[in-house]
Amino acid sequence: MASRKPSLIVVLQQPASRPPDPEVLPKASRRTFSAAEKLRILNEADACTQSGQIGTLLRREGLYSSHLVKSRRLRAAGQLQALAPQPRGPKPTPPDPVAEELAQLRKENARLQARLAQAELIIDVQKKVAQLLGETRPAPHPHEPS
Helix, strand or coil, X not given: CCCCCCCCCCCCCCCCCCCCCCCCCCCCCCCCCCHHXXXXXXXXXXHCXXXXXXXXXXXXXXXXXXXXXXXXXXXXXXXXXXXCCCCCCCCCCCCCHHHHHHHHHHHHHHHHHHHHHHHHHHHHHHXXXXXXXXXXXXXXXXXXXX
């Protein structure tokens, strides 16, 4: 068996005179193109007649050919407003008038039930105070209006 030679490990270090850069790079954001920019790029792509010109245009603008295809389809469909950047995420749903009315009625019902509970509590306290003081309310006669 052949003996193994020890391997040499090289560790690269920065010069002591230069500390590491503590700068935190900002997070990259998604690029958006206005409808005018998209139309400008489409017009430039349509003007390309020689081989390789479209590839040069795409590299210069930082685009993929699929972006160009998608923009051409939207332009052909007459959806110029679709070339403008669209907000991302789920579309907001319009408020349901029945749900709004139901929420309002539930809120009012809760408020009225709280007032009823308070009124019943006050009446109970008044009855207990009357009993403690020995006052009794005369019962109304069945034939007399109260």
